[in-house]
Every structure is written in C-alpha cells, then in structure tokens.
Amino acid sequence: MLFNSIEFLIFLPIVFCIYWLLHRRLLWQNAFVVAASYLFYGWWDWRFLLLIAFTTLCSFASGIAITNARQRDNDKWPSAKFYLWANIVVNLLILGLFKYYDFFAQSFADAFLGGNADRLLLHLVLPVGISFYTFQALSYSIDVYRGVIQPTRNAVAFFAYVSFFPQLVAGPIERATSLLPQFEQPRRFDYRTAVDGLRQMLWGFFKKMVVADSCAIYVDNIFDHPYWFNGASLLLAAVLFTIQIYGDFSGYSDIAIGCAKLFGIRLRRNFNVPYFSRDIAEFWRRWHISLTTWFRDYIYIPMGGSRVPKGRVLLNTLVIFLVSGLWHGANWTFVAWGAYHALLFLPLILMGRNRKYRNVVAEGRALPSLRELGQMLVTFFLAVMGWILFRADSIAEAWQYYVHMFSTLFDGSPTLTSNMDAWVVFVAVTVMTVVEWLNRGREHEFQRQPRCRALRWAGYTALIFMIGAYMVTNEMPFIYFQF
Amino acid sequence: MKRLLKNTILFALVALVAYPVLLCLLGDMGWVRTARTEMANRGFLNSRIKDIRNYRNVDVLFLGSSHCYRTFDTRFYRSQGISCFNLGSSNQTPVQTYVLLKAYLDSINPRFVVFEVHPDIMKNDGIECAVDLLMNAPITCEATKMAWNTGNMKVINTWLYSLYNQKVRHRLERFHEERTMDDAEYIPGGYVEINTKEFERKRYSRHNLIIRPEQMEALKQCLDLLKEHNIPYMLVEVQDAYQLRSAFKNHEWFENKMKALGPYRYKLLPLVDTVHFCNSNHLFKPGIELFNQDFVVDLKAALATLPPPTKHP
Numbered sequence: 001m002l003f004n005s006i007e008f009l010i011f012l013p014i015v016f017c018i019y020w021l022l023h024r025r026l027l028w029q030n031a032f033v034v035a036a037s038y039l040f041y042g043w044w045d046w047r048f049l050l051l052i053a054f055t056t057l058c059s060f061a062s063g064i065a066i067t068n069a070r071q072r073d074n075d076k077w078p079s080a081k082f083y084l085w086a087n088i089v090v091n092l093l094i095l096g097l098f099k100y101y102d103f104f105a106q107s108f109a110d111a112f113l114g115g116n117a118d119r120l121l122l123h124l125v126l127p128v129g130i131s132f133y134t135f136q137a138l139s140y141s142i143d144v145y146r147g148v149i150q151p152t153r154n155a156v157a158f159f160a161y162v163s164f165f166p167q168l169v170a171g172p173i174e175r176a177t178s179l180l181p182q183f184e185q186p187r188r189f190d191y192r193t194a195v196d197g198l199r200q201m202l203w204g205f206f207k208k209m210v211v212a213d214s215c216a217i218y219v220d221n222i223f224d225h226p227y228w229f230n231g232a233s234l235l236l237a238a239v240l241f242t243i244q245i246y247g248d249f250s251g252y253s254d255i256a257i258g259c260a261k262l263f264g265i266r267l268r269r270n271f272n273v274p275y276f277s278r279d280i281a282e283f284w285r286r287w288h289i290s291l292t293t294w295f296r297d298y299i300y301i302p303m304g305g306s307r308v309p310k311g312r313v314l315l316n317t318l319v320i321f322l323v324s325g326l327w328h329g330a331n332w333t334f335v336a337w338g339a340y341h342a343l344l345f346l347p348l349i350l351m352g353r354n355r356k357y358r359n360v361v362a363e364g365r366a367l368p369s370l371r372e373l374g375q376m377l378v379t380f381f382l383a384v385m386g387w388i389l390f391r392a393d394s395i396a397e398a399w400q401y402y403v404h405m406f407s408t409l410f411d412g413s414p415t416l417t418s419n420m421d422a423w424v425v426f427v428a429v430t431v432m433t434v435v436e437w438l439n440r441g442r443e444h445e446f447q448r449q450p451r452c453r454a455l456r457w458a459g460y461t462a463l464i465f466m467i468g469a470y471m472v473t474n475e476m477p478f479i480y481f482q483f
Numbered sequence: 484m485k486r487l488l489k490n491t492i493l494f495a496l497v498a499l500v501a502y503p504v505l506l507c508l509l510g511d512m513g514w515v516r517t518a519r520t521e522m523a524n525r526g527f528l529n530s531r532i533k534d535i536r537n538y539r540n541v542d543v544l545f546l547g548s549s550h551c552y553r554t555f556d557t558r559f560y561r562s563q564g565i566s567c568f569n570l571g572s573s574n575q576t577p578v579q580t581y582v583l584l585k586a587y588l589d590s591i592n593p594r595f596v597v598f599e600v601h602p603d604i605m606k607n608d609g610i611e612c613a614v615d616l617l618m619n620a621p622i623t624c625e626a627t628k629m630a631w632n633t634g635n636m637k638v639i640n641t642w643l644y645s646l647y648n649q650k651v652r653h654r655l656e657r658f659h660e661e662r663t664m665d666d667a668e669y670i671p672g673g674y675v676e677i678n679t680k681e682f683e684r685k686r687y688s689r690h691n692l693i694i695r696p697e698q699m700e701a702l703k704q705c706l707d708l709l710k711e712h713n714i715p716y717m718l719v720e721v722q723d724a725y726q727l728r729s730a731f732k733n734h735e736w737f738e739n740k741m742k743a744l745g746p747y748r749y750k751l752l753p754l755v756d757t758v759h760f761c762n763s764n765h766l767f768k769p770g771i772e773l774f775n776q777d778f779v780v781d782l783k784a785a786l787a788t789l790p791p792p793t794k795h796p
Contacts, residue, residue, distance in 0.1 A: 006634045020484060191486050420516055457494060461501045469515045473637045
C-alpha cells in the first residue's frame, strides 16, 4: 500500500481508531499493530509476508539463543557468537539472494562468459523494503550480543518492532534500543504529539506529491533521452533530480515519522536539511541519518572506527561508502556513487575537517553569510554531480550524460516542458526551501507554526490545496521502495 | 482524543469549503494543473450534447471514441435512408459510454446500436474522456459516481469546477462551441470531419494487447443496459493502419474476448496506410468512404431483421 493512495487514506483512520480503542490491552494493541502492518505490506504482494515473518522469527530466536548460550557457558558450542553469525548469515543470504544474486551473476557472466547469463539468472522479484527491515532485524541481534539490550521474550512486541507499518518499507531504520521498549510499554495518547504528527505528515505529502513528483516529470523526460536536449537542460534535470530524491525520500520519512506519532511512537529523524550543509561531511550527517548511523555503529566502529592509524581510517571510510552505495541497489552506478562521495569525504578526514560543521548553518541568524551561502552552493553542486550517477542506468550512460552536459552547457537555455509545470516546480521548490530554512534548527521542517489558529489553519489549507491542485495525478511510487 | 477528533472535523469542514472556492477562483484563471477548466476541444462533445436534443427515435446510435466520431459519417448513412446519431467522444471508454447511455438512451431511443471497440481504448484509464464529459455534459448522478469512482484528482477537481461552472455560472447553456477548430469540422449528427492528413511513418514495437478489468466490466454493463431496453447491438472494430496493426501480438485474443460479448465485426479492407489513413489509428476521407460503403451493407442487413420502430413521444 502506498502512502499516497486512496487505500491508505481509508486504512489510516480505521487503524488509528481501533488502535486507541485497544489502549488498555497492550498485547492486543501490539497484535493489532502486527495485523495492520502485515495487511499494509501484503497489499502489495502477500507472498512476501512469509519472508518478513521468517526474518523476524530468526532474529527473535537468535536474541534468546544468544543470551541462553551466554548464561550456559559461552565457550561451549554452539556459542553466542555462533547464534549471532547464524542470524547475520541467514538474513544476508536472503537479502543477497533477492537483491544481489542476479547482479553478481550478470557481472560474473560479463567478465567470464561473454555476457551470456541466461542460465545463471533467477529473475526474482525484489521484495519491497527488504533492505530496511533486514537491517532493522540485524541490529537487534547485534545489540543483544553486545549486551546493549536485553533480549525480549515478547514475540508480539518484537514482530511489531520489525513490521511497524509506517517505517516498514522505506525506514527510518530503527534500533531495537529505541523502538522495542516503546512496544513493550503502554502508550498514552497525547494531543500535541498527534497534531504534530499530522502536521509532519502533511508536509511529507507536499514534498512527495507536489515537489518530488513535479520534478520527476521533467527529470524522467531528460534522463530518458539526454541526447535530445542541450547541456543546460541536462544540468537543470540533474538539479531537479537532486530536489526530487530529497522530496521523495525525506517526504516519505516525514509521513512515516508523523504517522508513528499518531500511534504514540517516536521514530528517529532521517533527514536534517541536508542541502543546507557547508561540506560533504556535514551533508552525510544530515542525509539518510538512520542508514549512515547504522553503518557507523555496526560496520565502521567494529572495523576500528577513527581510533586506528589514519591510513586505516581512510580505508574504513572508503569501505563504508562503497557498501552504503551497494546497499541502495544492485548496480555498479550505486557503487560508483558511493566511491564519488568517498573521494569528496576522504580529503576532509586528511585535513581533520570532517567534523567541522556540527551545528546548523546560520544558527541564531535569519540569513547565512556570503561565505556560508557559497559553501552551501558548492556542496549542493557536488551532490548534484553525484546524483547523476545514482539516477543513470549504467556507468556508461552516466559518463555520456556528463560529457554531453558539459560539452553543450552553453548551447542555449534549458528546454521547459510546459509553462504550468515549470511554474509549479518553481513555486513548490521555493515554498519548500523557505519553510525548511525557517525550521532548520527544529525537530522537523514543518514544526514552527504561527500562534494564531486561523493563520495556522490557513497554512494547512493552502498546503492541502497545493497538493490537490498541483499533484501529479498518476500514483507515483516512492523511489526508495526499490531499495 | 476527543479534542483531536473535534478539531479534525472542524478543520475538515473549513478545508471542504476553502478547497472548492480556491479551485474555482484559480481554475477561472487557468492556474490549476489537476483540472480541466476549458470546455471546447477537437472532440466537439459540447456541440454533440446540444445537438442530441434534435434527434429522437433514430435507426442507429453510434458509440465509441474518436475512431467512432471520425469514421461513421452520419451524412452518408442518412443518404442511405438510415437515420442516425454519432455519440462518440475523445478517448471515450465504456465507463463514460455507460454514463452517456444512462443520460440519453431513453430520449434518442435507437433501434440499433453500433458500439465501436478498440484495443487502445480498452486499456485506457478513461481520464481524458472523463474530464471532457464532465466539462461538456450536464453533471448527472451517474457522472458524479463515475468521477468519484476513478479516484483520480484531476477528474474530481474537474467535477468540482464543472459543478460550479454549470450550477452557479450556467456556462454550459451559454457556451457556444465553434463548429470548426483547426482542421476539424463538426457535422450535425455527431460526425467530425478532419480535413488534413498528418500521416507519419512510425515503427511500433510489438506488444501484447491488454484489457483493463474495469473497462471490460463497464462494457458488459453497457451491453446489459441495451439488452434491458431490447436494443440489439453490434461491436465494431475499425481498422488501424498496417504499421500499428502489425504491432499487436495477440489481436486474436482481443477478438475472442469481444466475440464472447455479442456480434462483433472486424473486417480488414485492402487499404493503404499513406493513402487511406489520417494517422496510425484514424482513417482519412478515402478510407472512411470505403469503410462506410462496406459497413452499410452489414448494417442494412442487421436493420432488416428488426421489427418496425416503436416511436417514443
């Protein structure tokens, strides 16, 4: 089920009402969350419910097995480590089979069999959100092994933790340390939190349905036929894709976080105005935060983190960027995108400037200084160049895109699809930029509201009207669903 | 919780009032992307809907998309002694045909219906025709149901705007559509004559035809309605240019689907793409002439088997 569908518009109020009717019975309430989440997920393809149930069950069982092994005698086989690795291997095998098998088989065939991979390929359908819920399930067993969290014996709460529908298919990737306890304790309805959740959802819908989808019309047209257009059009398409992917993914995160607030659940922040960053290191602290911190905590730090010699730090960072790229999809373009960002990031480590900007830009001021503005524009431009790799279907296509863009950059002004579409994009992006700038130091980008109720409601109505009157009418799935 | 529900309901009421007001205001200025706000177009549905009042108890009613109103030349059939009306409209899918039948079948009271079916139309979502219909035909209960059933914001916004257009501003009655638009001319009786040929050689990739379940369902509903009124019908597929026709991989499958619904006619005439076609899926004047001369024989044979007409007052 998509957030931007009629089905969800009906599903959400029903689930919300029943959920709070069950608030005196925690077990029933959690069981209802699981049922609603499985319905939400199964709406797309019910067969993959078995897969998510299996992943959940493995992680749940591994948590108990790890603790039992430890209590018994850690040196005796099978040890806690064995159970941890068994769970990691099973989960990664499933992920690898569905997401990466065909990719590596094709790459192997390209290298050694002259490209003929017909016999090797499985052509499996990629289950929606598999990377997200697999990582979430894995973090639990790792945290239990590390002793950060006690294993739960409450299977219903654990199933709710892995399958909680707002963040099931595209994150934020939650940690058991913060989400699981919320399912183990009774939730209390809080009016302010619920209203804030609705507000955040509305902002998310605006970003997805107006900003991202409107940009997508132009972007798809140009990226499908780059040779039909001049360099200025290609550059504009790259800029618009940069905005599209942010609107799409951060819009999804806002809807997910806002939706969870309706159920009294707090999810972690996933985006923190990344395009207002002053360098790439700051960008990565603000972009897809739940994934970058996951890689930091479960891969980078176990590899030694930054407490090893500089050469090793650089290698660790490079590995994280490459893995992070590959996480996004089975294509060399994603790996190249990761490598590109590593190339921008590594010099900052060498110069010891990777942690320079930890606060929000222009803190306590209305406008940035000229220097900050310049830094933001440069960082944005660097991100734009990277997104071309991310959006292209192959490295060769991306390369041709760069070559054609720069070689014809001054061959006239950009081609626009229609006046109406151009205006919609311009107004929507301006509204988004201004609102996010004003809210850049807050918990989310639509938090600051006028005190006067009439003004507040006028703002909400204007947003709803913009969604209704300027959305793209065909249902467009979220980009990150494919990951 | 009560406070949230109370405020949500209150806000919903405010938004329900404000939304249509903003839509109509900005719609008048042409500043709404997801609504059609202009009435006239090359399908001439507005003229056709006004024209239909002049036709009662016809021998034949033609229904369908642009293949219908650009092919079945009502002047030719009248010259053959067959009274008729062409109720085709741009991209008309069975979903919209049902709305039109509900509104006009009783008044026009045909003896026979020719239902034009085309593979491209059966896979169409019907949005283009839905907004055309809402802007140019009176909004009925059936049209309202159709608009909301699509679940498409463009259709719903157009419905809202058209409601204001028709009920507050009475623009539907006042609006006069020009009978000629670019190279297209509306001929009384519903036919549209196209005067320029714009045939282009194109390569279509081979593809399988598909039928949307909702279109199939609506087609069955239309045919059931005709059966209820004891009106015999014929499903007719108008020939496409060879360059398009040869791209259909499973046309036989489509034919069988249509045959299962009743009498179905798909006859290939020896036509030449560059001579007889206006574009890949529309006949041009020489092709239209040949098609109608051939089709009228079958039509006359079908009419001959019918009992004498019962005239409604």
